[in-house]
């Protein structure tokens with residue numbers, strides 16, 4: 052499908068621009084000493100994601116804007132963690148760094164044993180394609196492809212066998228088998244996000260990163276998408292990191308990391324994590340009114 056379709060190749064290039072638009076050219080730099088500690092969550096597995104004294108600065112006029120300031124975080128294999136925090140606190144930047152889409156200006160990132168700073172841009176991109184699924188707030192489906200073709204693309208890029216059959220299986224998992232021939236414009240927001248979830252899980256990634264996946268959905272569709280992420284996380288054993296500003300959704304995770312002004316303000320195991328009944332719980336906010344578009 053890919054090699055004979057120049058328009059599709061252009062679409063994919065455009066999508067890659069979206070994915071890499073925040074990329075800076077700076078490789079990882081030496082770490083600086085700090086008092087921040089690695090929170091330990093025993094009993095789940097070894098680390099999947101390790102952020103070691105991560106800093107991110109961006110030029111802003113004459114001065115440097117500090118977006119992330121000495122962030123240390125160790126996420127065990129298979130954990131479901133939510134990242135919360137006010138707008139502008141650095142959540143999306145942090146997710147972009149975990150995906151290797153963006154680079155830190157200080158510190159080291161190790162994902163599934165791969166130290167990002169030691170990989171070339173091509174190797175990093177190939178590692179991401181094999182290992183990381185990403186879900187965005189605004190879906191990022193390719194508009195000229197059907198739901199089925201959108202889910203098939205990452206499988207074809209990896210040369211996986213029977214990509215269409217695998218994609219159909221995933222679409223069935225998210226309840227959209229009947230809509231497989233529909234284009235994104237023919238689907239509701241909730242349905243488009245479910246296609247995006249199917250696409251992200253199609254390659255059976257070791258990590259799934261979701262940036263405000265319910266942000267453009269009403270409460271009902273948001274709950275549905277979150278449930279699918281949880282189910283697939285359980286089935287695939289994927290490490291799941293979800294950025295959300297919905298506290299009541301974050302409460303469903305095993306762990307909630309709160310960012311404020313580019314620093315980790317709190318890192319809590321929730322009551323959801325059955326491994327530790329004495330774990331502190333966080334407050335649940337009521338669901339939002341059904342005023343937002345789906």
Ligand SMILES: Nc1ncnc2c1ncn2[C@@H]1O[C@H](COP(=O)(O)OP(=O)(O)O)[C@@H](O)[C@H]1O
Pocket residue numbers: 073109116118136137138139140141142143144145
């Ligand atoms: N490419 C960029 N250039 C300059 N500033 C940026 C860039 N990306 C993000 N920022 C700034 O970094 C801060 C954190 O952004 P972001 O990670 O998107 O926050 P959040 O996702 O928590 O809302 C914000 O102040 C934002 O304006």
Ligand SMILES: [Mg+2]
Pocket residue numbers: 142143144
């Ligand atoms: Mg954001």
